[in-house]
Amino acid sequence: MHVVWLFLYPIVALVVGVLFLGLSRKVMARMHWRYGPPILQPVIDIIRLFSQRSASHGRLFDLGIVLSLAGSLIIVLFLPFGDVAPLSGSGGLLVILYMMLLGPLGIALSAGESANPNASIGISRKLMLAIGYELPLLLVLLAFMSRYNTISIVEVVRLQRATGWSIASFPLVVSGVAYLLILPAILAIRPFELVQAPQEISSGPMVEYGGSYLALAKVQHALSMFIGISLSVNLLFGGASHPLIFLLKMLVILMLGLFVNAAFPRLRIEQAIRYLWRWPSLIGLVGLVLAVVIGR
Amino acid sequence: MDRALIDSLSSTFDALRVEVPREDRLTVQAPRDAVMSVLSFLKGRGYDHLHMVSCVDWMEEGQFELVYVLSAYGTGQDSASNPGEEIILKTRIPRELPTVVSSISLFKNAEPYEREIHELFGVRFEGHPRLTPLFLERDYEIPPFRKDFDTRQYVEDFFGSIPPVGEEDQDV
Amino acid sequence: MDRNQLVKWLKAPAKMGHKYSLHAVYFCTGCGIIEVPPSITARWDAERFGVLPTATPRQANLFLITGYVSVKTLRAIIRTYEQMPEPKYTVGFGSCPINGGMYWDSYNTIKHLDRYIPIDGWIAGCMPRPEAIFVAVTHLWTLIDKDMADGYKRYRKHYAAYRANQEKVLRGLDWPPLFPVEEQ
């Protein structure tokens, strides 16, 4: 069973991620007073993209996107999905933190090869944004680790089952707020949708991607969305004992994210970094201190 | 129109023809050399808004007529200039050697207008920093806005065919 | 089993993808663009049909040429068209790309766009309404079904002729030929 899940789980994550993309398009459309596309529209898009002829821009262009996708697929294995957690015995939060950089780095490597000025601006934005949210994310994760005295995410979920959700327990609520504040940046939705920013830098790193490359990038995007939401459910909202309940919790977080997405414009990159390093970092630091002091 | 302005215009410059076709309109016909000094005189009098620089091709007379339309923003202390009044300053230049001094030093927004006239009429503006093509991509033997440029002939030559339009053929 | 039938089944998902995921290049070539924002927003909502504007030609497969095409724009249009991955579809929007429209005697607009790039369908009118875009899209679906939206194949086949026409109007193209042009 364990081995089966090892192969099945990334596929489930992929399907869920792509469906979330479709759902978010539909919900956004409804907020725009529109009817919206069918929920399976991203699937159709991805099929279409795979069947199109695509132009490569060199070896690194091909490798980078695969690297990015592989990084995201590996993180998925470390994240518990209800009671399914194929690789969560080994590694833990630190590995996730480390692997989360692979996504942006792979895209950067790949898009850098295309030598399009818009792509290079997009990459610099993407990396800066990643650095921007890594700092508060690290502070938040450290607070969780010191509070629960473990680096294993499975352990965190198990302990929450005993003590209640961490978002509802005292010292961790501070870190939880900090995490929710950076969640839009992790999900790359507005106000942090500045990496693609089609109106500014014509979809940034994706500018030279076509055909199957774009399809892979879309899949990676769906996976990173899955990862961001799944991490927050596991850390803050007590995980779940069954995949379906887990899915439900993820759906709620997705909806919250979409409301934020609908209500804000995108920030400039320096504003985004200033915001990320100010409030979430400050709150994260306070949360860390509280978790360390009270945890003792 | 302010009487004092008309008087001082005709007393300061010799060869001006000043007309008042409408109550709020002044038409000034100036020789080519006087254009810049008339413009700067008017700008000093509060007419600080250059609407446009235009050009009319009077082919039969062998002349281009450059037209400067001025009015006032009405924010200066000089209350004599009423923003509802326009001054149309005109000057004639020969069609063979059309050059005139650029008015960018007085009005910055004259730059694209003069560039356009250079491109579409072939008038040279002395002292203009970039008389590069503005709109057109192809080179034309005759600048296309001159009256002797026949667009229909040109279309037939370069785009192959001209769609038949029966009514237009009568040429009214 | 018939081998053609098998190929048909294997190609069916791809065809479905091409049909229902027409991503259009957002290129305001002329005044027809004024009806594109209404048709992609709340009132008409082209996303229902899977039509979505994209930022770059690499991601697109539909090129909606909206309105008259001046000589300078033609250069940009050809570049954009050649950047799009195959299969790609083009639709001329408005009367002007068909035969010059009301600019039939203008010295700077193209009269017959289909001499320079292949066009799969036309929307006549000035200005066509947003519904006309949807009619065009549904019509394009039937064309794709019947394999008749083959503009990109024609472009490949008759590239030499297209290139010659382009060079005649643009006086020298500053990019290499997309396909090898063999001497006839």
Place this chain on the structure above:
Amino acid sequence: MRELELYFGPQHLGMVGNFSITLKVEGDRVVKADANPGYLHRGFEKLMEQRSWIKNFPMVCRINVVEPDSMELAYATAVESLAGIEVPERAQFIRSIYLELARVGSHLFGLWAYSNMLGFDTAAQWAMYHRDLVLDLFEELTGGRVYHIYIWPGGVRRDFPEGFEKRLVETLHSIGGCVPDYDACFFDNRLFYDRAAGIGKITREEAMEMGGTGQALRATGVPYDVRKIEPYAAYDKVPWEVPTREDGDAFSRIWVVRDEMIESVHMIFKLLDEMPKGDVYNRIPNPFKWRIPEGETYVRCESSRGELGLYLVSDGGDKPYRVHFRTPSYPHGLTILEKALVGESISDVGNIMISLYVVAPEIDR
């Protein structure tokens, strides 16, 4: 730092209209901007010299696709002043209402473009929806959604249809009822302030030096509006205000647009109240054999983007001898934009361009 050359447009999602700017970029900062128009040049003024006076009416409105109506008005007034045609009073009122309606539609389009540029999808979609409601009114009045050809020398083409005034008021009320929503979602949004305040700043002196009009100038505190200083149509018959702001940045320009829209709607209500009964059309001579006496004229009016001028010369023939439009986007897009972009971030190029409301077709003509 390495200098990059970046082409903004013509094929660009943030570019409204077929226009291109060549940017020299150092890191994220724009060092030099070169506007590159001409993608929409049709040689309008040359074409108009080859068509008779009446045939030019379908031509003029196509100069600007966003708000064709002020073009119609400029040409119609110029022809009227050359030919000496009077316009009945009711037609003047209808023209004013029609132009204000067009202004609302055009500003809603601008709002769509601007909020879409910043990523405010929700407000953008609403604005486009409301513009469509305005277009429905136009369709009922004139038969066309985009190009109306409604203003005619000697008046307007037809009177208001039965019950049109009621539907006009209803539509405007339903749009006006959403102003609080727009405020909450867009105008009072803190992030809108963050993105727009201090961006693309031009001082009052710079704006006047470079021929700025419209919102570009009104956002610097100058209440310059042709409708006030040289009233045409029925703008002097009802009281109204010219909204201004002081800062001269993108934020103030967009707020001026918002205030102007509300002022326009109020003005339509006042005009409807004052509207007299009577004819809407004075007969003109047979338009196909129409010769207009020799002369020249310059007329100006206030379009939604600034001051629109028309220099028209007749040599006594059946066609205009020379037509030249002074379009508001011309100085905005070619002179002010190049100045305002220097020193700004790449993220704000489209932001500044749309806040100046540069409409490409009327630059190129």
